[in-house]
Amino acid sequence: MIETIATTPYDDQKPGTSGLRKKVPHFQQPNYAANFIQSIFDALPLDGGETLVIGGDGRYYNREVILMAIRMAAGNGYGRVVVGKDGILSTPAASNLIRKRGASGGIILSASHNPGGAKGDFGIKYNGSNGGPAPESVTARIFEKSKSIQRYRVWTSTAPDISKLGETTLGDMVVEVIDPVADYAELMESLFDFAKIRDLIASGFRLRFDAMHAVTGPYATEILERRLGAPQGSVVNNVPKEDFGGGHPDPNAVHAAELISHLMANDGPDFGAASDGDGDRNLIVGKGVVVSPSDSLAVLAANAPLAPAYAGGLAGIARSMPTSQAADRVAQKRKIGIYETPTGWKFFGNLLDAGKVTICGEESAGTGSDHVREKDGVWAVLLWLNILAERRESVQDILDKHWAEFGRNFYQRHDYEEIDAKAANGLMESLRDRLASMAGQRFGTLVVSEADDFSYKDPIDGSVSTSQGVRIIFSGGSRIVYRLSGTGTAGATLRVYIERFESDPSKHALPPEEALKELIATADVIGEIKKRTGRSEPDVVT
Ligand code: G6P
Ligand code: ZN
Numbered sequence: 307m308i309e310t311i312a313t314t315p316y317d318d319q320k321p322g323t324s325g326l327r328k329k330v331p332h333f334q335q336p337n338y339a340a341n342f343i344q345s346i347f348d349a350l351p352l353d354g355g356e357t358l359v360i361g362g363d364g365r366y367y368n369r370e371v372i373l374m375a376i377r378m379a380a381g382n383g384y385g386r387v388v389v390g391k392d393g394i395l396s397t398p399a400a401s402n403l404i405r406k407r408g409a410s411g412g413i414i415l416s417a418s419h420n421p422g423g424a425k426g427d428f429g430i431k432y433n434g435s436n437g438g439p440a441p442e443s444v445t446a447r448i449f450e451k452s453k454s455i456q457r458y459r460v461w462t463s464t465a466p467d468i469s470k471l472g473e474t475t476l477g478d479m480v481v482e483v484i485d486p487v488a489d490y491a492e493l494m495e496s497l498f499d500f501a502k503i504r505d506l507i508a509s510g511f512r513l514r515f516d517a518m519h520a521v522t523g524p525y526a527t528e529i530l531e532r533r534l535g536a537p538q539g540s541v542v543n544n545v546p547k548e549d550f551g552g553g554h555p556d557p558n559a560v561h562a563a564e565l566i567s568h569l570m571a572n573d574g575p576d577f578g579a580a581s582d583g584d585g586d587r588n589l590i591v592g593k594g595v596v597v598s599p600s601d602s603l604a605v606l607a608a609n610a611p612l613a614p615a616y617a618g619g620l621a622g623i624a625r626s627m628p629t630s631q632a633a634d635r636v637a638q639k640r641k642i643g644i645y646e647t648p649t650g651w652k653f654f655g656n657l658l659d660a661g662k663v664t665i666c667g668e669e670s671a672g673t674g675s676d677h678v679r680e681k682d683g684v685w686a687v688l689l690w691l692n693i694l695a696e697r698r699e700s701v702q703d704i705l706d707k708h709w710a711e712f713g714r715n716f717y718q719r720h721d722y723e724e725i726d727a728k729a730a731n732g733l734m735e736s737l738r739d740r741l742a743s744m745a746g747q748r749f750g751t752l753v754v755s756e757a758d759d760f761s762y763k764d765p766i767d768g769s770v771s772t773s774q775g776v777r778i779i780f781s782g783g784s785r786i787v788y789r790l791s792g793t794g795t796a797g798a799t800l801r802v803y804i805e806r807f808e809s810d811p812s813k814h815a816l817p818p819e820e821a822l823k824e825l826i827a828t829a830d831v832i833g834e835i836k837k838r839t840g841r842s843e844p845d846v847v848t
Contacts, residue, residue, distance in 0.1 A: 310459055349447035352384075390486035411432060441656075514540060534691075576701075579683075613692040674686070718822055756779040788802055
């Protein structure tokens, strides 16, 4: 029986860069999650009988909300729910399933790389029928619905057991519990030359994948160890935990320090990689070298045709605005399109659907292609491995040759975390106020050539997104970008992105902090970071 339960609205259910993210106790307020899920359904044109994919990264509170979402799907007229066993689906695997099963959409429960556990973070987002995150027009409608919600609909009886594979029913709705890994592993086999990668590994190439106790454990174990023959133990921290083992499942230099130290050792593996809480981010580490996400995008784009799925070349490349312009140089040389979008994977969806781009990437450790509509951590690892299997060179050699051919875009991102929200907004406002007078100003040897607040007009649907980050561009093409994070759950996080192009190969081996020294100092002068936030150092540099 469908029950209609009275509720009252919350005023803070505005989805951010990637869905609604709050602390677990916040989500545990009465009807908080149910309100948001009902608001999603209310915002959609549902005819009844549709298929909905549901899954999450397995963090604390995942199971409860998934069981509720299944009952609510039955209460709102869905015909079928496809759910990962135990409620598990990596974000890219969910995207694949939505597409493969012709679902009208999916609900993905994750707070990505944010810590989990009873006091940690939780999140809910909706992806549409193309498998990608809902565009802003949809998330705005969801928010509108959440502000006036009066009731939600739920099927009375308890949800079926999701720890057993197979089909059951809940009212008129079929609940199909599936193996979360199988379809995804099959997709990866269709894209890459697994035989070549197997040969590489059999020849003694050693790899280490750190699943950070998050969702990619089962995916990486199946693909890297079982299908590609990496010795058992190559995938570490491979058992997903509700609190990620107390860690912070963000594959960056700070949180993946252990992996990096293995790769810096003389007798360490040849290749290292890590993914985040929900499996969409990636970190790539070679022997003695951490590959920056922006460089990784450029190298993958330049070499993708070595993998079967991309042998015909790329239609184009897209990157988010703060991502370095290394990929632009590849696009120019290869004479393919390059698109600069606001931060957030959802902005790539239209370009991918329209066939304008094949590969996309972001400085925030995300790379992916048109095989799904999310970024994809394990995919990036496999594309790297396919390239390494073809080229039989080290990661460092591949990078050096790439820079020699295209030039090097030195790049760093400085994060100031949990700063006072007022101070952060004040800093951004002050920058915006000064934009008009910025051009022509000199800071040391740097002269501002252009300054703006990035706005984007989607070339496919014409929608406009404004205030996407302040860009200060200097003559010669160096850039400083200031932006507030859209994914945090406490205070504000200021991100400062710093970039300089160097064509001279004799200078490519400089450490980035040295190559960027003057820009780093200038970023504080222009942004008044110390003065306004009281912070003299960033918390994280990536
Ligand atoms: C999520 C999105 C990414 C985006 C990132 C930005 O991970 O999926 O597409 O790049 O957030 O995060 P930020 O904290 O910088 O807003
Ligand atoms: Zn993620």
